[in-house]
Amino acid sequence: MINYKSTLIPALLIIVAIACNRPKAAPAKGNAVWDSVLQNVQTAPVKEEDASECIKLNGQIQANEDHQAKVYALASGKIKSVNVALGDKVQKNQTLAVLQSMEIAASSNDLVLAESNVAMTKKNLETTKDLYEGNLATSRDYTSAQVDYNKALSELNRAKQVQAITGGRNAVYELKAPLSGYVIERNISGNSQVRQDNSNPLFTVADLSNVWVIANVYESDISRIHNGDAVSVTTLANPNTPLDGKIDKIYNVLDPATRTMKVRISMPNPNNTLMPDMFVTVKVNAQPASSMLTIPSQAIVLDNSKNFVVVKDAKGLHKKEITVIKRVDPKAYIQGLSAGEQVVTNSQVFIYQALSE
Structure with missing residues (x-):
């Protein structure tokens, strides 16, 4: 019994060798070598599909x-510690780095002074009010005491807002993560100096x-x-x-x-x-265009700047010239065949040479 698979390549080589010596036509039926080729070729059908771009x-x-936030220093200072590395996962409000800042020390001091001033002006207002009600102080004195107290309250409110924005206290300023995510940028190192007007973010969390x-x-x-x-x-x-x-x-x-x-x-x-x-x-x-015929790209044989395929039908194997409109990965959009025809997808180059004149 003949092993067709083991004889396929030698058979093709014999056919090619014959093709080099005389004009070729497809071998006749009953030729054992050619019958082996016919039985072992692999084919794929010509399909009609939407020609999507x-x-x-x-x-x-x-x-x-x-979903990302850039972290800047809102105060100048010296880096005391850096708590995260590039690529680390962080949680919202987690401390990224700690600075020692004279600006934070000054703002903390302003808050303490503002609180003391409020307490003092409030006491003065209460005393002036008692004197005014006892006709021992003028209305002008009472009004002046009210103005001083309101100014002190305003200054205290400003100091609290500054501290709320910077988040620092007692010369220590903490850079915190504004959201949960990953550190995708870090422009900071230990013991370095940080300026408030630095245009580059110290961290980016995403x-x-x-x-x-x-x-x-x-x-x-x-x-x-x-x-x-x-x-x-x-x-x-x-x-x-x-x-x-x-x-x-x-x-x-x-x-x-x-x-x-x-x-x-x-x-x-x-x-x-x-x-x-x-x-x-x-x-x-992109949006589909009109339907077109497709075949596997591997079935195409390029010869003298023209495209061919080997077609298998009831009469055997024969070659056909086609027009390739475009190729999209393993698929080619073509003209020159009919839907349902079978094109050879293995050893087609050798078979094409055997069929060529």
């Missing part, structure tokens, strides 16, 4: 700006349960991109795990340097697999 974009993961994918659209593709278009996002870290999403914002501004426009995809990130600054590939499935 697939546009490939490059992009990057960013923290969701609505909730990464939802992130943004910011992708670049080339100028030639802008007209084919719309809000709501479905996308598939893959990362270099997990190229075989595509994530589905939709474009939810189009930034209608063209970057003059790169000639690209940015689009945004909000992505849920429950397992924190998407991290800021990761590079991603975004495939946009």
